[in-house]
């Protein structure tokens with residue numbers, strides 16, 4: 513059996529190595545076995561550091577995690593139903609522990625029946641050979657590679673290969689996982705596996721999968737570096753219908769994805785108010801460019817998008833084209849108008865408008881919005897308006913809004929000028 517201890521010492525940091533040794537010590541004291549598993553093992557062969565540490569225990573993973581957390585002064589979060597837990601060390605390293613389990617699928621794409629089992633069964637339930645390798649952390653054979661399915665051979669051949677012929681019938685989310693992994697690693701889905709995937713897609717077995725599981729995979733695909741390559745490959749497999757039945761890949765999408773990268777790069781370098789951006793959502797909105805509002809609504813409902821995500825996606829669908837047309841117009845537009853057009857939209861939607869705008873005028877106005885107008889406030893405060901005898905309510909908000917618009921347009925330049933204007937507005941209603 514190949515021992516990887518030397519390779520591990522080169523690839524893993526000293527603290528990760530100490531941590532893995534500690535896991536081995538705890539296993540010895542508790543009289544059970546512990547194995548490092550999944551992506552970390554795969555990436556070790558690719559000389560890539562992977563900080564997602566997944567450990568399988570032949571024994572009670574929660575008790576095990578509690579002991580590790582105690583010894584490392586870490587924090588544990590347990591999921592009793594699944595027999596799993598996550599320990600976070602004081603250095604913020606996260607380790608996931610799971611009890612070895614066997615999964616059987618009573619029906620295609622159904623949730624598997626799970627029973628706690630041996631470590632070998634735990635490898636059999638995995639998606640691809642390159643993900644089904646493990647490393648022993650146990651005293652006596654620490655560092656020994658366990659590779660029942662020749663994952664190492666497939667890494668050398670750069671192959672993504674399913675473990676068995678029913679893999680994509682049992683769990684069609686593996687179609688999306690396989691494409692994502694292939695593109696990320698620069699591998700190729702080997703021909704037999706590709707045929708199995710095609711068959712599962714043709715039979716539309718994915719329709720029986722719990723929608724949030726598919727949604728999570730779609731989001732992960734869009735979070736990868738260079739997501740267009742994944743979308744393109746999904747299109748080759750006719751797998752875009754998993755996302756939406758009417759989704760088509762148009763020629764322009766490639767260019768739009770690049771323009772989104774540029775717009776987000778500009779935003780990160782230049783916007784004074786750096787709110788974090790959900791870039792995957794911008795790609796998704798771009799992908800849905802030709803799908804109708806009702807089609808987008810269907811997607812949001814079916815995949816149970818979070819409220820905020822849904823609002824952002826739908827507001828773009830509703831307003832995007834109209835707003836862009838106005839912004840691209842050659843005639844003069846007051847800053848307050850630009851503000852009123854863009855402020856109700858999310859930053860994601862605005863960045864997409866910037867990416868798809870073919871006009872320098874439109875792009876310039878959006879940049880101006882991010883630079884100057886967004887986040888601008890009137891200098892007078894609510895208390896100043898109250899002092900003028902205005903009661904809280906719509907009139908109050910209207911006064912604040914009018915002051916802001918005049919400030920944006922450069923008509924009111926000092927706090928005194930704002931107060932003067934506020935007095936005038938207040939009198940009209942007193």
Ligand code: ATP
Nearest residue numbers: 550551552562564566637638639643644683685686
């Ligand atoms: P990364 O985190 O780098 O994307 P990973 O391989 O660690 O890659 P995870 O999603 O964290 O991916 O999953 C961990 C492991 O769990 C995988 O390596 C794989 O062995 C297994 N796994 C995850 N999802 C499935 C699935 N749908 N079917 C079978 N095995 C799966």
